[in-house]
Amino acid sequence: MSENVLCVEHVTMQFGGVVAVNDLSLEVNQGEIVALIGPNGAGKTTAFNCITGVYEPTNGKVDFMGAPMVENFPQGNMKKMYLGEHNGDYTRKLNPTPDRITRLGIARTFQNIRLFSALTVFENVLIAKHMRARQNFLSATFRLNWAEERRMRRETMELLERQGMTHLKDERAANLPYGIQRRLEIARALATEPKLLLLDEPAAGMNPQETQELTDFIRQIREEHNLSIFMIEHHMDLVMQISDRIYVLDFGKLIAEGTPSEVQNNQRVIDAYLGVADDAEN
Amino acid sequence: MKKTNKRGSFIALICVILMLALVVVLENTVPFTSMLFTVLKKGAVYALVVVSMNLLNGFTGLFSLGQAGFMLLGAYTYAIFTIPSDVRDSVFYLFGGSALHISFPEMFESVFGSTGVGGAISLILGVLLALILAGLVAAFFAYLIGLPVLRLKSDYLAIATLGFAEIIRAVFQWDKLGPVTNGANMLKSFPSFTSFNLKDAGGHVVLRLSTLVPFVVATLCIFLIVLLINSSYGRAFKAIREDEVAAEAMGINLFKHKQLSFCISSFFAGVGGALLAMYSNQVQAKVFTAAMTYELLLIVVIGGIGSVSGSCIAAFLYIAASEWWLRGLDENPFLGIDAPAVFRVGLRLVVFSVIIMIVVLFFRRGIMGDRELPDLFRRHKKAAKEVAK
Numbered sequence: 111m112s113e114n115v116l117c118v119e120h121v122t123m124q125f126g127g128v129v130a131v132n133d134l135s136l137e138v139n140q141g142e143i144v145a146l147i148g149p150n151g152a153g154k155t156t157a158f159n160c161i162t163g164v165y166e167p168t169n170g171k172v173d174f175m176g177a178p179m180v181e182n183f184p185q186g187n188m189k190k191m192y193l194g195e196h197n198g199d200y201t202r203k204l205n206p207t208p209d210r211i212t213r214l215g216i217a218r219t220f221q222n223i224r225l226f227s228a229l230t231v232f233e234n235v236l237i238a239k240h241m242r243a244r245q246n247f248l249s250a251t252f253r254l255n256w257a258e259e260r261r262m263r264r265e266t267m268e269l270l271e272r273q274g275m276t277h278l279k280d281e282r283a284a285n286l287p288y289g290i291q292r293r294l295e296i297a298r299a300l301a302t303e304p305k306l307l308l309l310d311e312p313a314a315g316m317n318p319q320e321t322q323e324l325t326d327f328i329r330q331i332r333e334e335h336n337l338s339i340f341m342i343e344h345h346m347d348l349v350m351q352i353s354d355r356i357y358v359l360d361f362g363k364l365i366a367e368g369t370p371s372e373v374q375n376n377q378r379v380i381d382a383y384l385g386v387a388d389d390a391e392n
Numbered sequence: 393m394k395k396t397n398k399r400g401s402f403i404a405l406i407c408v409i410l411m412l413a414l415v416v417v418l419e420n421t422v423p424f425t426s427m428l429f430t431v432l433k434k435g436a437v438y439a440l441v442v443v444s445m446n447l448l449n450g451f452t453g454l455f456s457l458g459q460a461g462f463m464l465l466g467a468y469t470y471a472i473f474t475i476p477s478d479v480r481d482s483v484f485y486l487f488g489g490s491a492l493h494i495s496f497p498e499m500f501e502s503v504f505g506s507t508g509v510g511g512a513i514s515l516i517l518g519v520l521l522a523l524i525l526a527g528l529v530a531a532f533f534a535y536l537i538g539l540p541v542l543r544l545k546s547d548y549l550a551i552a553t554l555g556f557a558e559i560i561r562a563v564f565q566w567d568k569l570g571p572v573t574n575g576a577n578m579l580k581s582f583p584s585f586t587s588f589n590l591k592d593a594g595g596h597v598v599l600r601l602s603t604l605v606p607f608v609v610a611t612l613c614i615f616l617i618v619l620l621i622n623s624s625y626g627r628a629f630k631a632i633r634e635d636e637v638a639a640e641a642m643g644i645n646l647f648k649h650k651q652l653s654f655c656i657s658s659f660f661a662g663v664g665g666a667l668l669a670m671y672s673n674q675v676q677a678k679v680f681t682a683a684m685t686y687e688l689l690l691i692v693v694i695g696g697i698g699s700v701s702g703s704c705i706a707a708f709l710y711i712a713a714s715e716w717w718l719r720g721l722d723e724n725p726f727l728g729i730d731a732p733a734v735f736r737v738g739l740r741l742v743v744f745s746v747i748i749m750i751v752v753l754f755f756r757r758g759i760m761g762d763r764e765l766p767d768l769f770r771r772h773k774k775a776a777k778e779v780a781k
Contacts (some may be wrong), residue, residue: 162641164637207640207645207646208637208640208641209640209641209642209643209644209645209646210645212640212641212642212643213643217641218641220637220638220641224635224637224638224641225634225635225638226630226631226634226635226638226639227634227635228630228634228762229627229630229631229634233627233630236624236627237627237628237630237631237639237642237644238642238643239624240624240625240627240628240631240642240643240644241642241643241644242643243624245624247620247623247625247652247656250620250623250624250625251616251619251620251623251625252619253619253623255623255624259623259624262624298642299641302642302643
């Protein structure tokens with residue numbers, strides 16, 4: 111149960127002179143739901159983008175399933191400008207593109223929904239199956255891959271069935287209600303057959319009832335797909351109910367970690383959210 | 393769903409066969425000097441090129457303006473490899489003969505013989521091989537150009553591809569390459585559409601097939617493009633068009649897929665360029681200007697960005713309007729149009745531009761939007777069913 115899925119080690123992300131994420135280390139274990147919380151602008155999404163290959167971290171390392179996935183160290187101008195710690199600990203440059211990382215088994219959703227809006231629900235999910243297919247463009251054009259194509263379509267249908275979205279399959283993604291769009295985005299991420307699912311504010315803009323449904327939904331997909339889940343979320347009801355462990359980020363720095371009850375009672379967390387006099391920080 | 397799919401493809405197949413048959417019948421009944429055939433031939437060629445451009449601009453969302461450059465590559469490749477050896481010296485006379493001495497039809501003639509059925513087979517095979525090579529050369533250059541250029545986005549990509557197309561045009565006009573490209577002079581005497589007319593021993597035309605040839609080639613190529621678009625790769629292209637970041641997060645390698653789309657589009661542009669060379673009986677680099685790309689882009693927009701059938705319809709309408717229907721405005725009275733002599737020569741373009749502006753204003757998403765022809769029938773059927781209820 112405690113097998114390590116994701117291990118982020120001393121990751122620092124610096125944009126020019128601004129350190130957005132500072133020396134972030136965290137772990138997600140097999141089957142866990144881990145939440146990353148923090149005030150606005152704390153660097154949560156930046157941390158996500160470092161893990162999924164959208165950004166190259168300035169310094170640090172990310173391991174996935176025990177193998178190094180992303181690693182970087184300050185280079186060029188950054189050598190002089192680097193403000194973070196652990197300079198010189200890492201000497202390798204390993205920056206796979208986001209599609210490589212998805213291929214390894216990390217799927218994600220986005221803070222502002224990014225569906226293929228002109229395409230149907232069915233196509234949205236089917237596209238995610240493209241990556242795992244073994245066809246090439248010639249065999250696909252001449253329909254030599256019909257067995258594979260049929261399998262992809264069947265799996266997509268099954269996935270939609272399990273999410274209770276079969277009746278919507280020919281609907282354009284843009285025409286769906288907001289809550290369903292969120293769920294479709296998760297369904298699409300699941301179609302890539304991930305081992306780890308990263309959810310970036312899955313409950314943003316949802317009312318309490320929708321949030322409750324989402325909570326059950328996240329639990330359900332963890333069981334069904336044998337997933338580990340790492341999410342960013344602002345809805346504390348959701349976070350406290352569902353997470354096994356919570357990391358708290360403030361101004362790019364990790365200020366607390368632990369179980370929901372530990373974090374709830376942590377003075378630094380309360381300070382970060384409610385604000386205190388300047389000298390109490392750090 | 394599967395059943396309707398199968399029936400749909402069956403209906404489409406019958407429509408295509410009927411269309412090809414109609415073309416043959418028309419050509420052998422209507423006097424061959426009619427403008428109709430100019431429009432049909434050029435329309436078929438343009439339809440192919442426009443669909444290939446739509447694959448890139450409409451389906452993959454890459455705003456590229458290099459189409460004319462790739463057509464030029466295709467046209468020159470076709471011409472250089474099909475000019476018969478006995479006229480080569482007269483074509484390349486300014487450069488003291490041609491550097492290359494390969495002619496595909498003649499190559500096959502040495503196998504199948506040069507007369508009768510053997511001659512026909514070698515002509516068909518030779519031209520086919522040259523067309524495929526034309527596509528491959530264009531695709532190869534697209535691959536090279538794509539390496540640096542496809543990392544750019546939207547307008548920047550458009551400017552870069554436009555620049556490359558102009559560079560290609562300039563290079564082909566370069567004197568030093570004269571023995572291969574004939575410099576800025578035209579290449580001619582290669583097999584054209586009329587070479588495919590069946591003749592009897594006395595040299596009289598028995599059966600005219602010159603309009604059928606571009607139709608068959610264009611139909612085949614467009615069919616392949618449609619197959620590609622409806623495959624898993626086509627869906628990946630659409631995903632890139634819709635949202636690059638999300639597509640990448642879904643495991644789609646952006647660069648690889650863009651490169652693929654760019655090369656395939658250029659392949660068919662190359663074939664289209666070769667067909668255009670066959671249509672006009674000659675090739676000259678100065679024809680393939682940026683203005684030609686804009687013309688193609690205009691047809692894509694009029695037809696509907698992301699609609700193959702829209703592109704085809706728009707290509708024929710555009711060619712018919714610009715070459716045929718508005719003639720009366722420029723020349724003698726034609727089709728009931730008779731412009732006052734003051735406006736002669738020039739009014740046609742004015743009216744044509746106004747028509748295009750009206751089309752763009754009132755069909756903002758093009759004639760077809762992003763729908764295809766069958767979608768229209770399907771909707772009518774649905775509506776009819778609802779009315780019946």
